[in-house]
Amino acid sequence: MKVKKAVITAAGKSQRTLPLQTLVDRDGAARSALAILADEITAAGIEEIAVIICPGDEAAYTEAAGPHASHMRFIEQGEALGYGHAVHCAADFTGADPFLLMVGDHLYLSRTETSCTAQLLASATAEKCAVSAVQATHESKLPLYGAIGGRRLPGSDLLYQVEAVIEKPTPTEAEQKLVVPGLRAGNYLCFFGLHVLPPTVMEILARQLVVGRADLSHALSEIARSERYLAHELQGRRHDIGVRYGLLTAQLALGLAGKDRDEVLTNIVELLAQSHA
Numbered sequence: 001m002k003v004k005k006a007v008i009t010a011a012g013k014s015q016r017t018l019p020l021q022t023l024v025d026r027d028g029a030a031r032s033a034l035a036i037l038a039d040e041i042t043a044a045g046i047e048e049i050a051v052i053i054c055p056g057d058e059a060a061y062t063e064a065a066g067p068h069a070s071h072m073r074f075i076e077q078g079e080a081l082g083y084g085h086a087v088h089c090a091a092d093f094t095g096a097d098p099f100l101l102m103v104g105d106h107l108y109l110s111r112t113e114t115s116c117t118a119q120l121l122a123s124a125t126a127e128k129c130a131v132s133a134v135q136a137t138h139e140s141k142l143p144l145y146g147a148i149g150g151r152r153l154p155g156s157d158l159l160y161q162v163e164a165v166i167e168k169p170t171p172t173e174a175e176q177k178l179v180v181p182g183l184r185a186g187n188y189l190c191f192f193g194l195h196v197l198p199p200t201v202m203e204i205l206a207r208q209l210v211v212g213r214a215d216l217s218h219a220l221s222e223i224a225r226s227e228r229y230l231a232h233e234l235q236g237r238r239h240d241i242g243v244r245y246g247l248l249t250a251q252l253a254l255g256l257a258g259k260d261r262d263e264v265l266t267n268i269v270e271l272l273a274q275s276h277a
Contacts, residue, residue: 001124003098003196005048006041007090008034010061010104011077016054018241019104020064023251026258032064033241033250036107038072044118046100047071050093052086084214088205096199098124106193107250109257110236116194119234123159124196129228132162132220133192135238136183139171144243145190146217148231149178160189160231162224167217189231192238195220200227 010019019034031039034051041049050073053061058074065072073093077086087101100117108116116133124131134148149164164177174188183189201219208214223229239250255264 001098001128001196001198003100003121003124004046005050005094005097006046006100006102007087007094008037008049008051008102008104009083009086010034011052011054011080011086011089012083012105013054013080015103015105015242016057018247019051020060021241021247023107023247023254024258024260026254028258028260032066033107034061034064034104035066035068037102037104038065038068040108040115040117041100041102042068042071044115044121046121048093049073050075050090051104052077052089081209082213082215084205084208084216084219087216088202088209088214091202091206094199094202098130098196098198101195101197103193105240105242107239107241107254108192108194108234108236109239109253110234112235114235116192116234116236116238119236120194120196120232123230123232127159127228127230129230130198130201130223131196131230131232133194133234134160134189134231135192135233136187137190139174139186139188141190142171142174142188143168144240146220147174147178147188147190148180150180150189150231152180152182153230158233158235160233162220162229162231165217165221165224167215189233192234193240194234198223198227 025031055076062069110116120133146167148162150160150162153159204219205214241247241250
């Protein structure tokens with residue numbers, strides 16, 4: 001499970017401009033979200049990156065990628081046929097190789113010196129199988145994410161054997177099918193926006209497209225039934241920049257994790273004081 005390729009999906013109607021947004025990174029430099037994601041991918045040892053985009057967006061993405069554009073391939077999703085189809089657009093790029101899949105509307109901040117991407121790649125390499133990153137998430141946010149059910153691996157606090165995958169489950173579905181022993185009541189393991197996937201996922205998506213729309217969660221559910229598939233609860237947080245105030249929250253998180261933390265905290269305190277004056 002040596003991973004040398006990464007795919008970033010960014011073709012959704014509500015997603016297409018999000019990776020182009022500018023944030024101040026942890027070093028105090030103004031960067032696009034796309035460039036911040038590419039930094040994390042390349043720092044983890046992956047050099048080949050494909051970005052799935054809407055037709056006509058290549059010029060904007062090339063500019064936003066900066067120096068990373070030289071090792072990026074921009075692949076247009078000609079028709080809006082869903083997320084599974086967007087992933088499958090990269091089938092020729094990934095070929096017979098496993099690959100890292102990342103959504104373009106999330107940023108990731110690790111609580112350790114090892115990035116979220118590097119944590120996930122290390123698990124996939126050690127376990128020699130597909131691994132999806134997950135995060136314990138309150139049931140009120142289930143409409144936003146896919147979720148998994150399973151059991152914790154013996155001897156591990158962070159790895160789970162995946163037994164079920166449901167896209168945006170209702171609380172009732174989650175309670176019936178996705179309870180994971182050891183999690184706090186009302187919390188479920190929801191996808192983080194990072195996966196290391198085998199080439200078989202592209203074969204499954206291709207079969208789905210023959211008869212209708214491709215669904216990645218259904219493909220992952222099939223993988224869970226046919227081969228070893230794990231979930232890794234990463235030591236970090238995802239920040240969805242596509243939700244209300246998501247970009248603001250991500251920027252605050254970057255600021256508080258960076259070299260200008262004291263300045264950011266001072267500004268926050270001043271704003272709070274002014275709002276209560």
